[in-house]
Amino acid sequence: MSFRSLFLTLGLLAGLSAAASARPLTPAIPDRFPVLYSGGGQVYMLWQADEGASVGTAVEMVGPDGLAVDTLFVLWTRDAITALGHAVRGNHLEDIAPDWWGRPLAGRVAAPPSGTLTVPLFAQPATLDPALVTSLAEKQVVTQIFEGLVRFDAMLTPQPALAGSFTSKGRVWTFRLRADARFHDGRAVRAKDVIASLKRALAPVTHAPRAAGLADAIASLAEADSLTVTITASRDRAPLLAELASPAAFIVPVDLAATLAKAPVGSGPFRFVGADAQGVTLAAAPGRMGGVDTLVFRRVDGPDDAALDFELGRLDVVAARESDERKLMSIAGDAPSKIEQDEAATYYIGMNTRAAWLAKRANRRSLAASIDRALAVKVLVPGRGKIASGLLPPSFGLPALADSTWRPAAAEARAWPEPPPAAGLVFWVPDGSATGVRVAEFVQAGLARRGLKVSIVTKNWSDFERGVTAGEADLFYLSWFADGPDPVAFIASMVESTRKGVAGNRTFYESPRVDAALAAARSASTPRKAQDALLEAERLALADAPLIPLFHSVNVTLVRPRVSGFALDPLGAPRYDAVEVHRGH
Numbered sequence: 323m324s325f326r327s328l329f330l331t332l333g334l335l336a337g338l339s340a341a342a343s344a345r346p347l348t349p350a351i352p353d354r355f356p357v358l359y360s361g362g363g364q365v366y367m368l369w370q371a372d373e374g375a376s377v378g379t380a381v382e383m384v385g386p387d388g389l390a391v392d393t394l395f396v397l398w399t400r401d402a403i404t405a406l407g408h409a410v411r412g413n414h415l416e417d418i419a420p421d422w423w424g425r426p427l428a429g430r431v432a433a434p435p436s437g438t439l440t441v442p443l444f445a446q447p448a449t450l451d452p453a454l455v456t457s458l459a460e461k462q463v464v465t466q467i468f469e470g471l472v473r474f475d476a477m478l479t480p481q482p483a484l485a486g487s488f489t490s491k492g493r494v495w496t497f498r499l500r501a502d503a504r505f506h507d508g509r510a511v512r513a514k515d516v517i518a519s520l521k522r523a524l525a526p527v528t529h530a531p532r533a534a535g536l537a538d539a540i541a542s543l544a545e546a547d548s549l550t551v552t553i554t555a556s557r558d559r560a561p562l563l564a565e566l567a568s569p570a571a572f573i574v575p576v577d578l579a580a581t582l583a584k585a586p587v588g589s590g591p592f593r594f595v596g597a598d599a600q601g602v603t604l605a606a607a608p609g610r611m612g613g614v615d616t617l618v619f620r621r622v623d624g625p626d627d628a629a630l631d632f633e634l635g636r637l638d639v640v641a642a643r644e645s646d647e648r649k650l651m652s653i654a655g656d657a658p659s660k661i662e663q664d665e666a667a668t669y670y671i672g673m674n675t676r677a678a679w680l681a682k683r684a685n686r687r688s689l690a691a692s693i694d695r696a697l698a699v700k701v702l703v704p705g706r707g708k709i710a711s712g713l714l715p716p717s718f719g720l721p722a723l724a725d726s727t728w729r730p731a732a733a734e735a736r737a738w739p740e741p742p743p744a745a746g747l748v749f750w751v752p753d754g755s756a757t758g759v760r761v762a763e764f765v766q767a768g769l770a771r772r773g774l775k776v777s778i779v780t781k782n783w784s785d786f787e788r789g790v791t792a793g794e795a796d797l798f799y800l801s802w803f804a805d806g807p808d809p810v811a812f813i814a815s816m817v818e819s820t821r822k823g824v825a826g827n828r829t830f831y832e833s834p835r836v837d838a839a840l841a842a843a844r845s846a847s848t849p850r851k852a853q854d855a856l857l858e859a860e861r862l863a864l865a866d867a868p869l870i871p872l873f874h875s876v877n878v879t880l881v882r883p884r885v886s887g888f889a890l891d892p893l894g895a896p897r898y899d900a901v902e903v904h905r906g907h
Contacts, residue, residue, distance in 0.1 A: 451574075451586065453528055458801070463619055466604055476892075484589060504608070505575050520553075523536060531824035532815075534814075541556040564811070592899070593607050668816075674830065677796050690729075709872070776797070819834075877894075
């Protein structure tokens with residue numbers, strides 16, 4: 323049969339089908355193209371090349387109710403006819419009737435997922451429930467498994483994710499869900515799932531440690547219809563979109579909440595396969611086109627192990643220390659590329675303000691005055707850290723505090739205001755943090771010169787977090803990575819009294835003046851007034867010295883030549899769904 327006779331046959335079949343259904347075919351309009359005929363494993367649509375039909379384009383097949391049930395891909399386009407191939411979820415082709423229509427998805431579709439990408443994991447996740455995430459390692463994994471209504475792009479601007487679009491009118495935001503959004507078990511993601519997920523994260527019984535910002539931003543939730551959610555922000559300029567992009571706001575199947583920590587079912591680009599002492603394995607989510615089919619988070623015990631694994635070909639990417647970079651860049655026949663990213667993070671030495679001696683402001687300031695921060699950063703993280711002028715990383719774009727407004731004077735290190743404890747202080751470091759150990763040793767040596775003994779203890783992340791929260795550590799080495807581009811949330815997480823413990827304020831510092839300044843920053847009538855109030859909160863907190871800010875990290879990552887599409891994330895949790903691993907390298 324010639325193509326000409328094929329077109330005539332299709333037209334005849336379409337006419338007969340339309341007559342039988344007593345319903346004429348809908349004229350082709352943008353984003354809505356009628357089905358002519360389905361059969362033989364293909365669907366034929368009235369859709370032309372000048373209307374966007376091109377080989378490889380993904381098309382949602384949508385029923386009369388407006389809900390997408392499948393995704394097809396353009397095989398060829400000739401004259402006014404386009405042929406689409408087998409769906410990626412199920413086989414509904416024989417059921418597609420003329421009153422169905424197609425909706426092209428944005429962009430071209432890459433080849434099906436292929437290859438394995440292996441990336442380092444510096445701590446074993448204690449949970450994979452996004453509402454309960456506290457560590458960077460947990461965040462890095464759950465970001466692949468789950469999705470929120472929105473997500474950040476490389477410039478930290480919220481973009482549609484599970485929500486295909488969003489609009490605002492005053493404080494009321496309307497989110498229209500993607501009709502094709504699915505959990506990994508095949509169930510559609512609908513408005514009721516969004517409402518249930520956010521309510522779960524906000525419920526006190528959930529004990530979501532990093533949901534305080536989300537709770538502060540949301541006044542009410544409502545389901546307009548099965549695909550539409552309306553969220554009313556708590557106030558003007560509330561950072562609602564930023565909070566909705568955080569792990570605490572990821573959408574989950576609430577009926578499976580009890581299994582999320584160890585065997586999560588999500589709606590993100592990768593599905594969970596398994597986890598053990600060697601790391602976590604994920605696979606491409608059903609229906610995802612392009613990227614890698616397997617993502618392996620390989621457990622490593624620190625930068626030395628990571629560098630060795632990269633050198634031996636066990637890792638595809640590695641955040642290289644300056645001392646390892648030259649050697650790894652010269653790997654014979656497989657020279658990697660190098661990318662850099664300033665991270666929205668602050669590394670610091672925390673002090674347990676609930677410990678008797680460290681509860682005194684003068685003692686904390688005297689200890690802080692003993693630490694040469696500039697020397698520590700220059701020696702311990704060369705090329706990988708920029709000395710912190712305060713709590714806020716430069717990526718927030720706010721003025722840096724002058725050291726003189728908060729840093730203890732050298733004279734405060736000449737004598738202890740009160741005799742330190744005879745047993746000395748205990749300095750805790752998360753296991754696998756080589757930099758943390760070096761920082762602790764630097765502090766240990768400096769305080770020994772003042773007659774203060776410091777004992778160093780390393781703990782795995784779960785024990786570290788539990789012990790620091792329980793007040794078992796006097797000093798500790800830690801970092802805080804921003805969940806989003808909101809500077810008020812960043813400062814509040816570290817020093818606000820309502821965030822004490824796993825919510826971020828691990829020093830258990832409390833100051834009514836700092837709390838009041840943060841409240842003023844949230845309610846300020848202008849951005850300038852908000853900035854002034856925030857910087858005052860930062861200055862007041864640092865002057866009390868519950869912690870010693872050290873540096874803002876610079877991520878320098880080496881990537882094997884067979885890997886393309888890899889991009890770093892200033893929030894410390896890159897997405898890997900757009901990464902390709904090319905065979906033959």
